[in-house]
Amino acid sequence: MKWLRDRRRKSILRHARLDEPVWQATLALPVLTGLNLAERAQLANWARLFLHDKTIFGAAGLEIDDRVRLAIAAQACLLILNLDPDWYRGWGEIIVYPDQFVPHREYTDEHGIVHESRYPMMGEAWLSGPVILSWADVASAGTLDGVNVVIHEFAHKLDMLNGDANGLPPLHGDMRVRDWAAAFKPAFEDFCRRVDAGEDAAIDPYASESPAEFFAVLTESFFEAPRLLHAEYPLVYAQMRAFYRQDPLARFW
Ligand SMILES: [Zn+2]
Numbered sequence: 001m002k003w004l005r006d007r008r009r010k011s012i013l014r015h016a017r018l019d020e021p022v023w024q025a026t027l028a029l030p031v032l033t034g035l036n037l038a039e040r041a042q043l044a045n046w047a048r049l050f051l052h053d054k055t056i057f058g059a060a061g062l063e064i065d066d067r068v069r070l071a072i073a074a075q076a077c078l079l080i081l082n083l084d085p086d087w088y089r090g091w092g093e094i095i096v097y098p099d100q101f102v103p104h105r106e107y108t109d110e111h112g113i114v115h116e117s118r119y120p121m122m123g124e125a126w127l128s129g130p131v132i133l134s135w136a137d138v139a140s141a142g143t144l145d146g147v148n149v150v151i152h153e154f155a156h157k158l159d160m161l162n163g164d165a166n167g168l169p170p171l172h173g174d175m176r177v178r179d180w181a182a183a184f185k186p187a188f189e190d191f192c193r194r195v196d197a198g199e200d201a202a203i204d205p206y207a208s209e210s211p212a213e214f215f216a217v218l219t220e221s222f223f224e225a226p227r228l229l230h231a232e233y234p235l236v237y238a239q240m241r242a243f244y245r246q247d248p249l250a251r252f253w
Contacts, residue, residue: 005086009049016048019066023047026070030144031151031224032078034251039081046077049085055093062098062135071138072096075150078223079158082245087158093130100134123149125156127164146225147204155219159212167211175242183235188214190233202228223248 026032027040035043050073058064072094080087100120108114122137137149159165167188171180188211194201195208202225207217221229222240226248230237241247 012052013045013048016052018044018048018051018070022066022070023074025067026074029071029074029141031141031148032074034248035081043074043077043081046080046085047073050077050088053085053092054088057093057095059095059097059101062096064096068096068135068138071141072133072150075138075141075148076154079151079154079219079244087161088154090161091126091128091130091157095130095132096135096138097132098134099136101132123153125153125160125165127160131157144224146202146221146228148220148224151220151223152216155216156212159215165212165216167215169215169243171243172245175239180239183233183239184211184214187218187233187236203232219244226252 023044027035027043032043047070051069054073056064056069056072058068062068076088077085100122102118102120103124105117106114107117121132122134124132126132131153133149133153141148141150156165158169159167162168162170167184168177168180171177188208191201191203191214192208195205203221204217207214218229218233218236219240222237222244226237229240230249237249
């Protein structure tokens with residue numbers, strides 16, 4: 001049904017426009033500045049399709065304007081620049097809070113005790129459900145510090161394409177799970193050991209939470225601090241380059 005999909009896309013692209021001044025301002029985000037002209041054109045097309053397919057809601061009084069919409073679309077589509085918008089299939093909503101939000105969660109442990117958790121979050125991605133973002137944190141993507149909440153949450157979405165987030169997204173036909181595991185498993189163990197030892201890591205220690213968080217945080221590094229990731233975990237960098245079909249290292253340096 002590829003022809004049907006392509007026809008649908010063509011018809012959307014005929015009508016969907018991006019506000020040009022806002023789009024140009026969005027392209028000035030440091031994480032996007034290394035893109036060449038062809039990549040910028042591709043990103044604009046993916047962003048138009050993305051904004052057509054996804055609904056972005058403001059929560060807690062946040063007004064959703066083009067600045068919010070394009071900042072989210074552009075950074076989300078950076079991950080799939082050389083993949084396809086179909087990688088974000090199966091869900092349709094993005095909820096944006098003005099600032100960090102505090103979800104109220106209750107869960108019951110194996111002893112039947114109910115626990116309550118309340119802590120502020122800058123983003124969340126639900127399996128087959130919405131992506132939730134804090135606009136204050138999205139808007140602070142103005143530095144290449146390896147922290148980027150949009151990239152983080154949308155990496156979870158790619159990971160969830162084959163079920164619960166576990167650090168293993170569906171790989172391309174020319175990749176092997178064995179190679180992915182051989183790169184990520186020792187890197188994750190090494191990183192956890194360094195965090196436990198109190199080492200001052202340049203990568204966000206939150207990556208030691210789980211293989212899923214390791215993948216999401218290292219995707220932030222891949223796009224925002226590729227030199228650092230390549231120096232720390234070159235095999236992980238190589239697997240991510242094969243998965244995202246991009247080489248940010250060549251883009252920035
Ligand atoms: Zn996460």
